[in-house]
Amino acid sequence: MSNTIAQKKGFGATLWDYLTTVDHKKIAIMYLIGGGFFFILGGLEALAIRWQLIVPENDFVSAGFYNEILTMHGTTMIFLAAMPLIFALMNAVLPLQIGARDVAFPFLNSLGFWLFLFGGILLNCSWFLGGAPDAGWTAYAPLSTTSPGHGVDFYILGLQISGAGTLMGGINFLVTVINMRAPGMTYMRMPLFTWASFVTSALILFAFPALTVGLFLLMFDRLFGSVFFDANYGGNSVIWEHLFWIFGHPEVYILILPAFGVFSDVFSTFAKKRLFGYTAMVFATVLIGFLGFMVWAHHMFTVGLGPAANSIFAVATMAIAVPTGIKIFNWLFTLWGGSIRINSAMLWALGFIPSFTIGGMTGVMLAAAAADYQFHDTYFVVAHFHYVIVGGVVFGIFSGLHYWWPKMFGKILDEKLGKITFWTFFVGFHLTFFIQHFLGLMGMPRRYWVYLEDQGLDLGNSISTVGAFFMGVGALVFLYNVIYTSVKGEKVGGDPWDGRTLEWSIPSPPPHYNFAQAPLVRGLDPLWIEKTEGRKGMTPAEPLDDIHMPNNTILPFVMSVGLFIAGFGFIYQAEYTGGFIAMFVGMGITLGAMFTRSVKDDLGHHIHKEDLDKGAGM
Amino acid sequence: MSSHEDVLNPKVMPEEPEKATLEGKNKFLGFWFFLGGETVLFASLFGTYLALKGSTMDDNTSQNLFELPLVFIMTMLLLTSSLTSVYAMYHMKNNDFGKMQLWLGITVVLGLAFLGCELYEFYHYIHHYEFTFRSSAFGSAFYTLVGFHGGHVLFGLLWIVTLMVRNAKRGLNLYNAPKFYIASLYWHFIDVVWVFIFTVVYLMGVI
Numbered sequence: 001m002s003n004t005i006a007q008k009k010g011f012g013a014t015l016w017d018y019l020t021t022v023d024h025k026k027i028a029i030m031y032l033i034g035g036g037f038f039f040i041l042g043g044l045e046a047l048a049i050r051w052q053l054i055v056p057e058n059d060f061v062s063a064g065f066y067n068e069i070l071t072m073h074g075t076t077m078i079f080l081a082a083m084p085l086i087f088a089l090m091n092a093v094l095p096l097q098i099g100a101r102d103v104a105f106p107f108l109n110s111l112g113f114w115l116f117l118f119g120g121i122l123l124n125c126s127w128f129l130g131g132a133p134d135a136g137w138t139a140y141a142p143l144s145t146t147s148p149g150h151g152v153d154f155y156i157l158g159l160q161i162s163g164a165g166t167l168m169g170g171i172n173f174l175v176t177v178i179n180m181r182a183p184g185m186t187y188m189r190m191p192l193f194t195w196a197s198f199v200t201s202a203l204i205l206f207a208f209p210a211l212t213v214g215l216f217l218l219m220f221d222r223l224f225g226s227v228f229f230d231a232n233y234g235g236n237s238v239i240w241e242h243l244f245w246i247f248g249h250p251e252v253y254i255l256i257l258p259a260f261g262v263f264s265d266v267f268s269t270f271a272k273k274r275l276f277g278y279t280a281m282v283f284a285t286v287l288i289g290f291l292g293f294m295v296w297a298h299h300m301f302t303v304g305l306g307p308a309a310n311s312i313f314a315v316a317t318m319a320i321a322v323p324t325g326i327k328i329f330n331w332l333f334t335l336w337g338g339s340i341r342i343n344s345a346m347l348w349a350l351g352f353i354p355s356f357t358i359g360g361m362t363g364v365m366l367a368a369a370a371a372d373y374q375f376h377d378t379y380f381v382v383a384h385f386h387y388v389i390v391g392g393v394v395f396g397i398f399s400g401l402h403y404w405w406p407k408m409f410g411k412i413l414d415e416k417l418g419k420i421t422f423w424t425f426f427v428g429f430h431l432t433f434f435i436q437h438f439l440g441l442m443g444m445p446r447r448y449w450v451y452l453e454d455q456g457l458d459l460g461n462s463i464s465t466v467g468a469f470f471m472g473v474g475a476l477v478f479l480y481n482v483i484y485t486s487v488k489g490e491k492v493g494g495d496p497w498d499g500r501t502l503e504w505s506i507p508s509p510p511p512h513y514n515f516a517q518a519p520l521v522r523g524l525d526p527l528w529i530e531k532t533e534g535r536k537g538m539t540p541a542e543p544l545d546d547i548h549m550p551n552n553t554i555l556p557f558v559m560s561v562g563l564f565i566a567g568f569g570f571i572y573q574a575e576y577t578g579g580f581i582a583m584f585v586g587m588g589i590t591l592g593a594m595f596t597r598s599v600k601d602d603l604g605h606h607i608h609k610e611d612l613d614k615g616a617g618m
Numbered sequence: 619m620s621s622h623e624d625v626l627n628p629k630v631m632p633e634e635p636e637k638a639t640l641e642g643k644n645k646f647l648g649f650w651f652f653l654g655g656e657t658v659l660f661a662s663l664f665g666t667y668l669a670l671k672g673s674t675m676d677d678n679t680s681q682n683l684f685e686l687p688l689v690f691i692m693t694m695l696l697l698t699s700s701l702t703s704v705y706a707m708y709h710m711k712n713n714d715f716g717k718m719q720l721w722l723g724i725t726v727v728l729g730l731a732f733l734g735c736e737l738y739e740f741y742h743y744i745h746h747y748e749f750t751f752r753s754s755a756f757g758s759a760f761y762t763l764v765g766f767h768g769g770h771v772l773f774g775l776l777w778i779v780t781l782m783v784r785n786a787k788r789g790l791n792l793y794n795a796p797k798f799y800i801a802s803l804y805w806h807f808i809d810v811v812w813v814f815i816f817t818v819v820y821l822m823g824v825i
Contacts, residue, residue, distance in 0.1 A: 174651050175644050175651065206658050210659075214662070220758065233673070233755050236669055236670060598784070
């Protein structure tokens with residue numbers, strides 16, 4: 001129903017539709033646009049960093065500005081690019097994969113998106129208001145508490161607001177998976193992407209509150225005169241490091257696990273085989289999630305926690321290599337003997353295996369606490385985490401986008417352009433970061449603005465910079481591909497890949513109620529089971545009936561705008577009365593919207609069964 | 619359309635009205651998860667407090683400041699308010715709206731009394747001992763942990779009062795039953811956190 005009408009709407013009506021939507025598929029598109037925008041921004045910051053380092057003692061940017069772009073590159077890529085892009089994939093397909101018409105909390109889902117967006121915008125406003133944060137993405141105290149200007153304040157408020165949104169998204173997906181599965185969709189029949197997103201959501205729930213507290217303490221110290229991290233008053237800056245990494249280490253698994261899920265689905269679809277070792281894969285996912293909370297202090301080996309603490313955290317860290325190794329082997333065995341189709345989605349997945357394995361091996365090297373004293377704060381660490389985050393998460397996002405693009409938009413991304421993107425990005429990636437292992441081992445420290453010539457660092461840095469520009473070209477080609485496909489691409493049907501899971505049993509893009517009738521799931525890879533038994537689609541588990549759907553609402557947008565205004569208020573309240581007023585006005589708007597949400601009944605609406613077939617085509 | 623809305627006002631209320639609809643089930647489970655996140659939040663604050671509780675700058679140590687009689691009264695007020703909110707939920711399950719409102723009202727009064735005591739306590743520390751948020755790392759950690767809890771109490775009170783006033787005329791149905799239920803869950807959680815504050819901050823503080 002909505003699809004046919006939406007195409008005839010004017011710009012204003014479409015905009016209003018997106019501002020008020022609670023449809024997880026539209027929220028996915030907004031996450032994709034928002035995350036994509038910040039990915040470009042973070043990428044430009046990366047190119048500026050590499051341009052500064054192309055030759056010794058370069059003066060492309062000043063030392064202070066270098067600190068700002070370095071901080072903003074890390075913060076943007078983790079919080080504003082990788083996480084939202086993963087949320088885009090989760091929103092786009094998770095409900096479809098479990099045969100649900102909607103998520104458990106559509107309102108909260110929309111609020112989560114708007115909080116992320118306004119948090120990200122607030123953070124980036126710092127560029128125009130006296131300078132961006134410059135204390136690194138980890139914002140270690142006392143560097144962050146003593147950093148002059150308001151840069152770090154924008155970091156605190158921006159991340160606090162977008163972090164709240166992420167937490168809501170996490171709770172939403174947890175409950176969606178537990179309560180909204182279609183008949184027959186038991187836990188051990190869920191696709192690996194759903195499993196990985198489920199575990200990720202649990203990690204978000206238990207990791208983000210530690211960041212919330214850390215940011216509050218930092219905010220109190222900087223803006224309200226408390227002394228948590230001020231040694232002159234008995235404060236202790238190591239508390240920040242603990243809180244940050246109790247959040248920060250699970251955070252990297254929050255990013256990588258959904259990517260693992262994408263690869264599992266992509267491998268089994270394009271090898272035309274059931275995923276090898278499904279049970280072990282689920283077990284490994286849960287185990288990685290669990291161990292992810294036990295290893296935060298391996299970021300702090302050089303702080304001086306003592307040999308006992310360092311040993312325990314070193315062993316726990318190395319233990320994570322076991323479930324990860326299980327996964328790598330299961331993917332290889334899935335490919336073994338499969339009827340393999342190589343397209344862009346599959347290329348990213350195949351490129352991931354060796355890249356991520358290198359990152360995993362350097363991870364075990366870094367886990368050896370004694371050796372870490374040598375590696376710590378050098379480019380070896382930079383190389384390591386880019387191998388896992390780019391080689392794992394970014395490859396996973398690209399793979400997932402190619403794989404599910406037809407489901408989201410009804411068109412397959414152009415294959416030729418897709419392959420150009422892959423090869424330029426893949427070559428550029430290894431060119432940029434492989435050499436950084438050796439720069440690090442030769443003693444080049446992280447975060448430095450310049451290096452001296454004739455220290456054996458010149459050639460390596462130049463190669464690294466060239467590689468970064470290859471990656472930039474790859475990303476540009478992908479952007480062109482998106483535009484090219486949306487203009488020239490041909491419409492495809494609901495199941496262009498000969499898929500195995502439920503999302504491929506409905507039209508592309510799906511009607512806004514997803515499934516006219518809930519499907520009956522009879523095993524792992526439910527659509528594939530029906531296909532092997534000669535049926536064209538899923539057997540419905542219920543008669544055709546009216547469908548209950550939530551109403552659109554502007555309140556999530558209003559709440560987020562309120563916090564955005566209040567964010568500025570908090571930052572400027574000490575200096576200007578205007579800031580003080582903004583603080584109260586902003587919080588008033590947010591609390592008022594919450595009050596409205598509480599007292600105004602929102603019962604949703606029903607789509608009558610007579611109206612269903614028009615848009616659905618089932 | 620009318621047939622759909624009747625679902626929320628059945629002639630005979632089910633035994634567990636808070637979990638009778640899918641929305642109710644989702645709220646119930648989602649709120650438990652939220653409380654899981656809140657647990658981590660308070661655990662982080664407790665960890666910070668424990669790390670900094672000895673970081674005093676003058677005579678304002680926990681031994682010199684804390685007086686157990688007042689804190690004991692506050693504990694009793696909040697524990698009792700938890701019990702009265704249980705009574706309220708008991709009457710909700712028996713579909714006795716009037717009594718539910720009455721017990722919720724008593725819960726609110728007890729919560730207000732608790733907040734009053736806490737404000738008095740803070741006022742006392744600030745004016746008689748000049749022990750503030752800014753005077754030492756111990757001060758920052760104390761006011762942040764206890765203040766976060768107090769803020770939760772205030773939010774809980776506003777929430778419960780809003781629900782009571784909003785639904786005063788129309789009574790209980792399957793749309794608002796989950797709302798009352800999760801508000802009471804929240805209230806219990808605040809109470810549990812206070813038990814830990816009473817033990818870790820005050821009892822361990824006077825030793």
